[in-house]
Amino acid sequence: MSVLNLDAEGKEVLMMGNEAIARGALEAGLQVAAAYPGNPSSDIIETLAKVAGEMGIHVEWSVNEKVALEVAAAAAVSNGNALAAMKQNGLNVACDFLLNLNLTGIRGALVVVVADDPSGISSSNEEDSRIFAKLADLPLLEPATFNEAKEMVRFAFDLSRQIGNPVMVRSVTRISHARGNVILGSLPKERPTLRFDTSIPLCPIPTALTHPALHRRLAQAAEILAESPFNRYDGPESPELLIITCGAGWLFASEAVEVLGLGSRAGVLKVGTTWPLPNELLLKRLKTAERVLFLEEVDPVLENNVLELFARHNRNLPRIEFLGKGSGTVPPNGELLPGLVMDCLSKVMGARLPEIDPEYAARAGQAIETYAPARSLAFCPGCPHRASLWAVKQALSLDGRDGVLFGDIGCYSLGIMPTGFLQLKSIHAMGSGAGMACGFGSFESLGVDQPSLAVCGDSTFYHAVVPALINAVHQRSDFLLIVMDNGGTAMTGFQPHPGSPIDAMGRAAPQVSIEELCKSLGLKTFVSDPFDLQATTDIIYELIRERSGPKVLVLRQQCALVKSKKEGRRYRMTIDAERCVGEDCGCNRLCTRIFRCPGLNWDKNANRSTIDEAICVGCGVCAELCPKQAIVREGI
């Protein structure tokens, strides 16, 4: 049994924030959970899926976030308890539905967990999803610790059922992907019966009625949240500085106050219910404040909402100096970390930072500068994407017309960097490469003569590429879509997708074939193994030479991480020391300088390449590159 569904009330365990969120949902009587994988949110569904069978709940990896939210909503409008999880970008995909669902309301409970990624640690952007809560008039909760994440999610189900509308919970990477102590609560014995009441349809029209009803539900939430224990003040009654903070910012702020010894001068107000705001509590604290510092991650959402509250009540409040992102005291983007918060607080309060021996500091600086070479991101050793992009590079270079490869979001996004030979020329959103290539391939009459190509992964294909392909057929766009099919949603931890033989819960599932789907649209469709470099290069070249409308090439080879775990090494790789003549070869160190697989090393002293047996996964691709056949692969 997993600790996630351990029936041991009161036991203290170490849990990842995402596991704590999942546990909170189980303690609330979760029945349906759906998501599309996206870090830092993926582990919520992943851990729930593992216990779904035992718990008798429905957990799925949906094709995209919009469908995930719709699946969860189907339960939540039928008296059920449902959760949809996503990363910040995912909420963009789902928000069209969310901004109508809020108007009809629900007849059960629906918690929408959005894990934001301040500083874009594993994301293409760092958008602040909290703005959606205000846009959609939905309550928003922000956990500051792991245990609170569990407690908040459990409470969010109650709140959602009470007000009859979804409740948003915003986590961040430093909560979702961190671990801490969580105290287990009880798991319910009974769950509601799922049934759709057909006597009343769900319809957001007319908005003249539904919009005011939505506002009433939010007002009801404000009443319930006014006394919430998730909002807490620690500090002197009339502090010199009132820090208003939320989420992971609270952890960093309270530690900075401790380290700088400001406990008697600064008070920390932690807001857990960031929308609608706990007005009375905030007004009470503002009454005795002279200076206020806002500490929150990414946008000044809490800051601006409190300033709005202040403006509305300014007749009854003192003059206050507000510091935060608006005043330039806190950086306007990115995550808060202890060092940054300590710097801010020390400047604002004139407090001294802990000192360090200058000689030690100089040596420490030297250690980073001279002894820690940067590690730029790279495809894994044996990654099929390296081989695929090598073939693209060769084909585009042979063609010579400056073809453009539009890309999107996935492991292969690294193709915009040297590890992918700088082949990708754009990265935006899921599926956006296909849509852009479809457009660019339609501009021949405007004088465009560059070949148009797009790349997507297998999971992305299902998520957001299919509509662009349908468009391409109808518009007669001339472009080549390359699907790099590595057999799962690799970047987020290899979750299954509609092409997988199993579903999230590990049950056998019908597979939706990429090729069959493409062929059914009338697209010319081909498959190649990227590890066969020559054949793959040839087919890409032929397909871009031929101007005959949209075409699809599936490059199929399993993710190296999965393959090496499942099958072990395919080849034992060695360097033939006689044949490798290093710098004297004339190959210009093709294998290490250009191909750059981490399994290869350049031994400067011996003037030849070597294989690092701790890193190499034995895919054998580099053997094809070496003009002297000095890289030897021996089948295992």
Add this chain to the structure above:
Amino acid sequence: MKDPYNVIVAGVGGQGNVVGSWLMGSLLVDLGYRVTIGETYGASQRGGSVMSHLRISKVRQYGPFIPPRSADLVMALEPSEAARVLGQFGNPGTVSVVNTRPVYPVDVISGVLSYPVVEELLDIVQSLCARSYLVDATTRALELGNPILANIIMIGAVSGAGLLPFTEEALESAIRENMTADKVEINLMAFRLGRQMVN
């Protein structure tokens, strides 16, 4: 033990950093500590620098990121990562346990950057610490059959040096709970080996 006791596990993606720090954290929670683990990594699963921050306290739940210059223990799975982390989080009281085998960055492989001379690298690492334990964990792990075992050897070394209160019994039960049966013995061997290597 100082409270909070701050540990950084530093390495390169694919070295088992996350599993190692989770294992250490679980053992400490069972001993009654409040533990927070924060993980810092790039977008790629492999090849980038990865560090985990462990905050260990009897008093409160600390944040998942250690303030500058506040590491008490650095367990580095790769020597240049030890230098990187000590440069940022080290102080004259920091103790380190360092796996001495380099993992070369792709820019070193391609010749854009060069990797420091390992002896000099280890010198600067030692000069930034009150005490350092140098362990050739990867080589011994390869002898055991799998380079990933280096992380367990390193945990053994941390235990053997008396830096954190892990016992073989506690580790064994954690491994039994969380790994498949065929992996228990080899992991315990790795742990014992690590303990011996610093004694």
